[in-house]
Amino acid sequence: MNLTLKVWRQPDTNSEGNFETYKANDVSEDMSFLEMLDTVNENLIEDGVEPVAFDHDCREGICGMCSLFINGRPHGPLHGVTTCQLHMRSFKDGDEIVIEPWRANAFPVIKDLVVDRTSFERIQQAGAYISVNTGAAGDANQIPVPKNDADESFAAATCIGCGACVAACKNSSAMLFVGAKVSQFALLPQGQPEREKRVLAMVNQMDEEGFGACTNTGACSAECPKEIPLSVITRLNREYLRASLTSKD
Amino acid sequence: MSNFAKTFSSSLGKKLVMALTGIFLCTFLIVHLIGNLQLFKDDAGQAFNAYAYFMTHFTPIKVVSYLLYASIIIHALYALMITSANKKARPVAYAMQASNQNSAWTSRNMGILGTILFIFIVVHMGDFWWKYHNAELPYARYEISLDNPNDIQVSEVPYDANRLVHSEIVDPQAGKKIIISKDLYKVVQNAFQTWWYVLLYVIAMFALAFHLVHGFKSAFQTIGWNNNRYIPLVRFIGVWVFGLLIPIAFAAMPVYFFLFK
Secondary structure: OOEEEEEEEOOOOOOOOEEEEEEEOOOOOOOEHHHHHHHHHHHHHHOOOOOOOOOOOOOOOOOOOOOOEEOOEEOOOOOOOOHHHOEHHHOOOOOEEEEEOOOEOOEOEEEOOEEOOHHHHHHHHHHOOOOOOOOOOOOOOOOOOOHHHHHHHHHHHOOOOOOHHHHHOOOOEOHHHHHHHHHHHHOOHHHOOOHHHHHHHHHHHHHHOOOEOOOOOOHHHHHOOOOOOOHHHHHHHHHHHHHHHHOOO | OOHHHHHHHOHHHHHHHHHHHHHHHHHHHHHHHHHHHHHHOOOOOHHHHHHHHHHHHOHHHHHHHHHHHHHHHHHHHHHHHHHHHHHHOOOOOOOOOOHHHOOOHHHHOHHHHHHHHHHHHHHHHHHHHHHHHHOOOOEEEEEEEOOOOOOEEEEEEOOOOOOOOEEEEEEOOOOEEEEEEEOHHHHHHHHOOOHHHHHHHHHHHHHHHHHHHHHHHHHHHHHOOOOOOOHHHHHHHHHHHHHHHHHHHHHHHHHHHHHHO
């Protein structure tokens, strides 16, 4: 199939960006979206044009490195997949595809379609950890964990931190991400010692990074490649209110 | 900063203020609606005028009414603060955004709906609240037969600065109860004779419906009070009570006066 791509080009963070139009010809429907971009880049290199920069790593849908706002949606039109798992069979011959970077104050563009997501790292560093004693490992299953809690915690922990939630949100809010990270610990006994400190610190860092507030539109959860439920935001609200009322710090 | 101030200045805390004031405003709507149902009573406005007097002169209600005015202002101011911070969170807009694929229109347009409602509240209070408190309104004099409470004779009494807002005397010899009260009912009746004014009210009630379809359930989400047992109930109340029943009942009032009074 032959496609027309409108791709955001921006040389660096401080420069103005703009859209460039490229042709992608003879695209196989079995290609992944990133493979299609690879072939476009090969042609650009042959033509002496700077190739389009985009993030990627595992290309297996688990690392959270790929991004791309494709035709108005993070990770493209499919539900519950990352861009690397999106295949060209989701498009048809003659389509025009608009490709933009995640747009958020807290995710500044580094180059073209690559954005700086270290704001997520700083939120994680603020509180997404537990204290573990050194020495011999304890017996597995020594601490009882109710099955429902374990399941919910694990579901929250599947968040790969790709930032699609921020990209989809009209307010660039990071609450689905922070909610997932807070939930995975708050639900488990191992997460209890830092429970209050964690949520206060992570929300504080989230606000400092310049993410917006939540309007409960649900766009984040609808676009999340790992299908993190909106209920993690409810829990984040609950944990924050609880910590605000009970924290001894 | 104190813990308290820190909580309420955070993004989550500001939303909590929105949720709490929003739910309080929702509960007010129920009271306001039940009270206003007196408008449908066929008694030349006697019950409605008595209700208006009660709402403005009973001390506990007065206290709650100041809480209510404060809630409206805080809800609007916090909305402005949050919206301006949210706008700053995305300095460069997307060229293409398929928002209708992932979220409901109402949830994305709470600000527009809220602005319509705020303008409506100012107009609405200016027309009724302000006039009732400050305008030189005439009085309605009701002569009610003690034998048959449905036998009501009404006449107009001109404005008199020295007259009480509401007074009641029973005249057993004449077999009558005489009630004289400031005639807010007449103000309502006159206001809803203009078609475009009625339309304004109906449009505002559409805005109310869409605002609350999202707002009611969203408030529970923000408070963190939301589990599988309550979600269906909260959704049901949000859609059927606050999204349909209440706005329709309110919209029926101007339409009823325009068509029948």
